[in-house]
Amino acid sequence: MARLPVYLRGLIELAESGVDTVSSVELADLAGVNAANVRKDLSFLHAHGTRGVGYQVDHLIGEISLALGGGEPSPVVIVGIGNLGRALSRYDGFVAGGFPVAGLVDADPAVVGKRIGGRVVRPVDQLAEVVAESGCTVGIIATPSASAQEAADQLTAAGILSILNFAPAVVHVPEHIDLRQVDLATELQILGYHQHRRLLERAAALATG
């Protein structure tokens, strides 16, 4: 479920403020979702609370972190060190979330060899070695769209388990690879779509009412 990381963030904040017990309603409020939803999610994780009281914050943090990758950090390798790749490689949130950036590769010889955040960019044809050395299980595609499928194939061949694709292109991967798409321009276009629809609705209301 996509809500677990949000719960985790809220819980960590609570723990830091010295709170040690939380009700489903409070947690739901913190995460911006329904309380029943929170209870369903937590009971699915076998993270039980005590009736009349609530859930124990530190216990929940443990259970959720466990579910989110078993506490083991999963190093990531970034393919494509353009503007976006550079930003991602320096993004603190990854390390904090248990995803240290362990490898950077690029196809452009002009970029290969540069140091970014203490790591040297290596040629894309050494991807398999980089993955093997660092034990990466997650790959990030930050290449131009045209190279995205190639990058996905190379990551698959290198033995990666999951791929996060930032390129605005549909890529196909084998069944056993977990693929997620994050398309920044698409996100904006969805907002634009809503804006436009709201405009149209207002116009329609004006015409009929």
Added chain:
Amino acid sequence: MARLPVYLRGLIELAESGVDTVSSVELADLAGVNAANVRKDLSFLHAHGTRGVGYQVDHLIGEISLALGGGEPSPVVIVGIGNLGRALSRYDGFVAGGFPVAGLVDADPAVVGKRIGGRVVRPVDQLAEVVAESGCTVGIIATPSASAQEAADQLTAAGILSILNFAPAVVHVPEHIDLRQVDLATELQILGYHQHRRLLERAAALATG
């Protein structure tokens, strides 16, 4: 619907290759979704095809672009010019998608005044002016989590219609503002969750089978 931008990308590629008619099956394949889904989406847009033949590519492109904001470009303002903000402000995909970056603001005086991609970073307390001058309708939050809610409030006050939040924090906005959350670390955590679950399932299968 979140699929329209994906269709649009595929259609543009088709148009560039000289294809002028496409079936729902082909388009579905290109976008990685079900064919019936494509037909439902398109019929909702009143973008009709001809039975036995398919849809006309250029007509579809027109209809979808229209739905995605009426063809009008919506300038965006970015709040928070750290690593991520800088990368976003230089990200070509925004301009291509009809979302030119029209304003950059930051709270840090050390950052204010710098030029990024031809634009000068302005102080965050001039946000309302920046929005008014450039006619921005979309705001991007790329601040640290702690400042995200404040940024959202300021964008709301400045008259923004939609907000794209990159900060890993839940922010609350008035009903009439359209908010989308893009959390990079969360995306990775979801991948980690799937990896971990697959591991557990395999272990369980081993135990029972």
Added chain:
DNA sequence: GTATGTGAATAGATTCACAGCT
């Protein structure tokens, strides 16, 4: 024959509502 358009069926997620525990 081929491909759309759409009602019906299915699956999935969310929310309600309340019994049961502390």
Added chain:
DNA sequence: AGCTGTGAATCTATTCACATAC
């Protein structure tokens, strides 16, 4: 009394299947 845990109801999205049109 307060809060969890969960069956039932509801809403939404996806998929199927086929009548309809070219």
